[in-house]
Amino acid sequence: MAKPRIKVPKMAKVGEIVEIKSMISHKMESGRRKDKKTGKVIPRKIINALKVTFNGKLVFSASLHPSVSANPYFAFDFKVPGSGDMVFEWTEDGGKVITAKKSLKAA
């Protein structure tokens, strides 16, 4: 279960600084917990990277580690260069990539 939510304004002026927000529901299993019944370590499964591109150009990236809590939230300021698509890519341990896209129209 990993459902992403992103908040990108639909309209903005060129050169305006807008706040972009993102949150993804994820357990962020740290790999340090043990199963209470079997005593075995629960394997690590976290979102280990976030990459945000605007029209293919990288605008924000982060690498995440086991101490990041569940449902990681990222917000950043973004200077609008023009219209385009903002694409979020979260990479999970094991290589699965979860994407979300929002279009921004600049006036």
Added chain:
Amino acid sequence: MTPISGIKMMKKMIKLTVGVLLLAGFSTSAVLAADGKSEAVKPAAEFGLDEIWSGYHFAKKETQALQDDDFDNPGNLWLEEGAALWSKVDGDAKKSCQSCHNDASKSMKGVATRYPVYYAPRKKLINIEQRINLCRTEQMKAKPWKWKSKQLLAMAVYVNNQSKGMPVNIRITAENKPFWEKGKAFYYKRRGQLDMSCAHCHEKYYGKHIRSNVLSQGHINGFPTYRLKWQKPGSVHRRFKGCNKQVRAKPYGLGSDEYNNLELYVKWRGNGLPVETPAVRN
């Protein structure tokens, strides 16, 4: 600097500090009143509290901000999940919640303000989680959801959220009075190795620190609450269990009659507070 000018400056500084303090006191009270959630409510009936404050009031500023913003509030992930489950067909009867209840924003409005309620076929109280599972087993002929499952939490958040902002209004009737009495007895009974009752923390010492946490009045108007410690929303009963464990008492089960009675009593204590689901607490 001459000694005289030094004294003058000190006097000035004292004046300034007093001014700043006054201003600070004034502005915080203004902010508290503005958001509408942090206002004290006068209890309608007589019991141990003179003023009723939501747990929101005792939360840190950052935690409050997290709750107030619809995007930042992580409980809303469960709310969205609940909204999707509302219209999802499940079980042998091929029904969804929507098949009977239509639009949740109308049919479920105000439900959170009056639950838990007396359920005649079982001759005891049921809360919202149990009502959801009763619908699933009896109307939908589907399997009941587990107490701590994502689905039941999501649906409970969704149903409670339909009453967001409405004041809690538990009425004591002839039917639920005996259960209310039992809940009250539970509330004031000392238990566990620490020999403490609910009232010791939440009635006598609310607002004071217990190690690094601030004690609230223990109202449940924001449940299922997203707890940062749990990293997900949790039910009232889970919270009760935690409290009981902390005074080193043996906790009752999730969904037990004891906790249902207590839920009714504790919710009644918070009569007049707005429903905040999904609230965020530390």
